[in-house]
Amino acid sequence: MRPIERLCVYCGSSLGTDPVFAEAAVALGELIVAEGLTLVYGGASVGLMGVLADTVLAAGGEVIGVIPSWLVESEIAHPGLSELHVVETMQERKLLMAELSDAFVALPGGFGTLEELFEAVTASQVGLHTKPTGLLEVGDFFDSLLAFLDHAVAVGVLRAENRRLLLTASSPRALLDQLRAWPGRVDQLTPGTPGRRG
Secondary structure (H helix, E strand, O other): OOOEEEEEEOOOOOOOOOOOHHHHHHHHHHHHHHOOOOEEEEEEEHHHHHHHHHHHHHHHOOEEEEEHHOOOOOOOEEEOOOOOEEEOHHHHHHHHHHHOOOOEEOOOOOHHHHHHHHHHHHHOOOOOOOOOOOEEEOOOOHHHHHHHHHHHHOOOOOOOHHHEEEEEOHHHHHHHHHHOOOOOOOOOOOOOOOOOOO
């Protein structure tokens, strides 16, 4: 089992219209505390980011936030975190979050969430790190995205083994189990259908 002490979570600074998004953030936050993990995230107090951080803090967990100085007001930097790192650029934010973390998970979000998710997967693909990356399936939010990735494999622009770099599950526990079972290299993955649910 891979030791995971700090889990980086990418998610939206908006709540979205479906309450299942916030419910998933709460469930993941509760699991993080139950497992004794530290949350690393984007530092905001609003949207799904705020729900996630508040859940972990309310249960006595540790939360590390990383936010660019120019987003402190618009994303409303969380005032109650265990640690808050204020950086200058989005690139610095992503780099520091990656350095502080042992694994990466995405919840629903927009362009920023998807950029962070795919940067983490791409870095794994090209060998910049050996940390696992997962996507928590929430309702049908990611269905079209996962179908697109499968289509990219089908038309030959994405290798099947690289598609398997993005772990997916429909429950926080199942996803954490997959992250811990991650072998560290794509060539050690068991061939099969990617995106298995748990």
